[in-house]
Amino acid sequence: MTAKKKKKLVKxxxxxxxxxxxxxxxxxxxxxxxxxxxxxxxxKKAAKKVVPKKKKVSLPKKQNAGKKPAFRKAKAVxxxxxxxxxxxxxxxxxxxxxxxxxxxxxxxxxxxxxWQVPEAPRFFEAMVRDRHYSEVARITSRICGICSVGxxxxxxxxxxxxxxxxxxxxxxxxRKLLKHAENFDSHILHIFFLVAPDLLGAxxxxxxxxxxxxxxxxxxxxKRLGHEWGALIGGRTTHPTTVVPGGFTKLPTEIELRELRxxxxxxxxxxxxxxxxxLSLAGKIPNFNRPTEYIALSSDDDYELxxxxxxxxxxxxxxxxxxxxDYRSVTNEYLTPQSTAKWTKNxxxxxxxxxxxxxxNNYDKLHEKALAVATKFGLKPICTNPFMNSxxxxxxxxxxVYQSVALIDQILKDGIKDExxxxxxxxxxxxxxxxxxxxxxxxxxxxxxxxxxxxxxxIIPTNQNHANIQKDFEALLPFVMNLNYNNDEIKLAFEMLxxxxxxxxxxxxxxxxxxxxE
Amino acid sequence: xxxxxxxxxxxxxCEGCQIELTNFGDVAFLELINHIDIVEFRExxxxxxxxxxxxxxxxxxxxxxxxxxLEEIRKRSAIVIAYGACAATGGINALKNHQHDYHECxxxxxxxxxxxxxxxxxxxxxAIKVDYSVYGCPMSRDEFIRIVSHLxxxxxxxxxxxxxxxxxxxxxxxxxxxxxxHCLGVVARAGCGAPCPKDGIPCEACRGFxxxxxxDSLVKTLINKGGMHxxxxxxxSRMFTNNQxxxxx
Numbered sequence: 001m002t003a004k005k006k007k008k009l010v011k012x013x014x015x016x017x018x019x020x021x022x023x024x025x026x027x028x029x030x031x032x033x034x035x036x037x038x039x040x041x042x043x044k045k046a047a048k049k050v051v052p053k054k055k056k057v058s059l060p061k062k063q064n065a066g067k068k069p070a071f072r073k074a075k076a077v078x079x080x081x082x083x084x085x086x087x088x089x090x091x092x093x094x095x096x097x098x099x100x101x102x103x104x105x106x107x108x109x110x111x112x113x114x115w116q117v118p119e120a121p122r123f124f125e126a127m128v129r130d131r132h133y134s135e136v137a138r139i140t141s142r143i144c145g146i147c148s149v150g151x152x153x154x155x156x157x158x159x160x161x162x163x164x165x166x167x168x169x170x171x172x173x174x175r176k177l178l179k180h181a182e183n184f185d186s187h188i189l190h191i192f193f194l195v196a197p198d199l200l201g202a203x204x205x206x207x208x209x210x211x212x213x214x215x216x217x218x219x220x221x222x223k224r225l226g227h228e229w230g231a232l233i234g235g236r237t238t239h240p241t242t243v244v245p246g247g248f249t250k251l252p253t254e255i256e257l258r259e260l261r262x263x264x265x266x267x268x269x270x271x272x273x274x275x276x277x278x279l280s281l282a283g284k285i286p287n288f289n290r291p292t293e294y295i296a297l298s299s300d301d302d303y304e305l306x307x308x309x310x311x312x313x314x315x316x317x318x319x320x321x322x323x324x325x326d327y328r329s330v331t332n333e334y335l336t337p338q339s340t341a342k343w344t345k346n347x348x349x350x351x352x353x354x355x356x357x358x359x360x361n362n363y364d365k366l367h368e369k370a371l372a373v374a375t376k377f378g379l380k381p382i383c384t385n386p387f388m389n390s391x392x393x394x395x396x397x398x399x400x401v402y403q404s405v406a407l408i409d410q411i412l413k414d415g416i417k418d419e420x421x422x423x424x425x426x427x428x429x430x431x432x433x434x435x436x437x438x439x440x441x442x443x444x445x446x447x448x449x450x451x452x453x454x455x456x457x458x459i460i461p462t463n464q465n466h467a468n469i470q471k472d473f474e475a476l477l478p479f480v481m482n483l484n485y486n487n488d489e490i491k492l493a494f495e496m497l498x499x500x501x502x503x504x505x506x507x508x509x510x511x512x513x514x515x516x517x518e
Numbered sequence: 519x520x521x522x523x524x525x526x527x528x529x530x531x532c533e534g535c536q537i538e539l540t541n542f543g544d545v546a547f548l549e550l551i552n553h554i555d556i557v558e559f560r561e562x563x564x565x566x567x568x569x570x571x572x573x574x575x576x577x578x579x580x581x582x583x584x585x586x587x588l589e590e591i592r593k594r595s596a597i598v599i600a601y602g603a604c605a606a607t608g609g610i611n612a613l614k615n616h617q618h619d620y621h622e623c624x625x626x627x628x629x630x631x632x633x634x635x636x637x638x639x640x641x642x643x644x645a646i647k648v649d650y651s652v653y654g655c656p657m658s659r660d661e662f663i664r665i666v667s668h669l670x671x672x673x674x675x676x677x678x679x680x681x682x683x684x685x686x687x688x689x690x691x692x693x694x695x696x697x698x699x700h701c702l703g704v705v706a707r708a709g710c711g712a713p714c715p716k717d718g719i720p721c722e723a724c725r726g727f728x729x730x731x732x733x734d735s736l737v738k739t740l741i742n743k744g745g746m747h748x749x750x751x752x753x754x755s756r757m758f759t760n761n762q763x764x765x766x767x
Contacts, residue, residue, distance in 0.1 A: 122530055122580075122611055123611075125624050126614045126617055126624050127610070127614050127620075129623070131757075132750065135722070135757065138719075138722060138757070139613065142532050142609075142610040144533075144534070145531075145532040145533045145534020145535065145536065145537045145538075145656065146533070146534070148532065148534060189537075189540060193540065206551070206556055206559075209548070209551065216548075217544045217548065218544075220540075220542075220544035220547050220548065221543065221544045223540050223541070223543065224542075224543030227541040236656075237541065238535075238538055238541070238656040239534060239655065241713060241718075241719050242718065242719070244719065249719050250717045335625075450747075450750075
């Protein structure tokens with residue numbers, strides 16, 4: 001069979017799978033059980049090979065006995081026994097920051113299967129020392145260009161905790177609206193510019209301009225909306241200006257907010273089109289599951305992006321909660337030689353942060369229209385397929401739109417009031433957390449009596465996902481070998497996995513207080 | 519005339535200037551790619567190209583190991599443009615350049631680990647010849663378009679060298695000092711349109727100093743008009759202009 005024919009076959013099969021999956025969303029068929037069992041078997045074996053010292057991962061069958069693999073049927077396990085595979089992706093493209101994928105299989109034995117982060121370290125925690133509290137968020141915002149809104153918000157929250165500043169209801173609501181804008185903006189960027197090319201079989205978004213002109217125009221239109229929405233509240237979306245400890249230095253007018261509300265709702269049809277587009281490509285999302293721990297901010301009254309405490313849901317449904325101030329007991333950072341970024345771990349061997357983690361923790365707080373999209377894709381808690389993070393992002397995009405409209409209504413009902421910045425009442429140490437597009441983000445600072453920063457610590461979601469990506473790698477390799485993927489397909493599957501996490505690597509390469517494990 | 523081949527590259531940075539490109543929206547962005555052929559852009563595309571007419575480089579030069587990659591880009595590019603503060607001046611990355619213990623502060627006892635090697639942050643002009651710079655953190659989208667447009671028309675791009683104060687006057691923005699705040703706009707390079715004072719925050723000089731800043735006078739102004747104590751006033755301008763100060767390195 002030629003490669004082209006093969007590809008066609010794969011496409012056909014993928015289409016069938018989607019149809020089935022849509023019809024029977026979540027329903028398991030008995031003839032797929034065997035295949036799934038085989039996968040588990042191989043996974044266990046491989047886990048042994050890759051990390052011989054560690055205990056076997058206990059994989060509950062229920063979580064793993066998923067639907068039929070999307071790419072192609074599982075073939076006999078033995079066929080991949082004596083394979084040689086070499087994948088060396090230096091500076092993976094279409095992710096934010098620099099990361100390498102290194103896979104080396106000799107005679108069917110895994111020699112190396114690594115997610116490496118070689119991004120140049122940037123030393124932000126050293127930079128904030130001896131800077132005034134009014135400057136700190138402006139400095140740490142520069143950690144990341146995509147989530148600079150999130151870094152700014154986490155930073156001012158931490159500073160406010162350290163300075164004893166209690167912000168007003170209006171500030172809180174406007175910040176929530178700004179947080180939704182960032183989530184929307186970043187997810188749109190990720191879905192269309194970084195993930196869609198893989199699903200459409202293109203190397204990037206640029207060749208899509210000719211073939212899928214209206215789609216690219218729509219993507220840019222939605223991106224523009226996200227930018228204008230954020231810029232109205234934050235001054236601009238890359239390194240916002242108006243967000244400072246104690247409140248806002250400039251407020252939107254009620255007229256501007258009404259215009260924004262109308263503008264957001266004018267894009268409703270684009271959202272439907274986006275969902276349909278992703279749904280038509282969903283068959284190309286590999287049906288790969290690896291049960292892990294999911295960590296996100298959570299509260300009783302909202303699908304949290306801005307407030308709440310830390311919640312952890314394990315693959316088996318067990319829940320734990322922690323105070324934001326105790327974030328270090330959740331992140332337990334450690335250094336590894338394969339990365340310039342620190343890794344984290346909590347109750348499981350690794351944990352995931354991000355849209356899927358938020359979905360798994362807080363799905364019951366989603367807007368009904370967002371839940372409807374989740375149902376369309378068969379996305380249900382607790383979903384253990386990391387590739388589904390992109391679908392969870394789509395669900396959140398819809399949620400951002402409708403929860404923001406409700407927020408704007410609330411802000412307009414209360415009326416915009418000219419409020420002075422709330423001043424510090426003390427100078428001490430404090431932590432703050434927000435959900436940025438890629439997951440939970442922690443900032444912590446300590447200030448001296450003049451309001452100058454003594455020390456800072458930032459723990460970025462991509463850092464928290466690095467270990468989880470590595471563990472996924474170790475499980476994905478036997479999975480794709482078992483499906484007899486050729487080397488190009490394997491490379492693509494690994495690249496897609498990393499892109500599904502939407503990693504922001506430039507963010508994550510800086511840390512404080514190194515703890516070495518083992 | 520065939521469209522010029524353009525590549526985008528990144529080094530130590532937040533990659534926010536790349537993101538600014540996507541913030542043009544549908545109309546401006548689609549118009550832009552009518553005039554230039556983007557052939558290499560790691561964050562957005564998997565393709566890699568050969569000869570380039572224009573290379574846009576983002577991020578600071580912080581590791582000796584990055585020199586080769588920079589030289590390789592220089593070799594195959596007719597014009598090299600440093601875009602964004604990190605590439606143009608070292609930007610925020612240089613804020614640690616006056617410290618001697620930043621490795622230990624961040625990495626503790628692992629500071630000497632080989633894969634964590636990183637030196638002080640320098641503009642990319644410290645490694646290769648740079649033809650033009652687009653200043654700012656983030657870079658100004660309007661200025662980016664203006665420079666690309668100038669180059670397409672075979673004109674020399676004009677990079678402003680007057681202080682931000684002038685732009686505040688044009689905007690009729692109330693001076694930060696009059697509002698009881700402080701500001702670096704008096705010695706900061708303009709060209710951004712002074713959005714920060716307009717939004718009620720001081721200029722932090724993200725585009726760097728003008729070519730001949732009177733730093734002593736700045737410190738005096740920060741003390742007398744901005745109400746700062748002398749050590750804070752002296753250190754104030756480090757955030758984006760550390761490499762341009764006399765007391766670094």
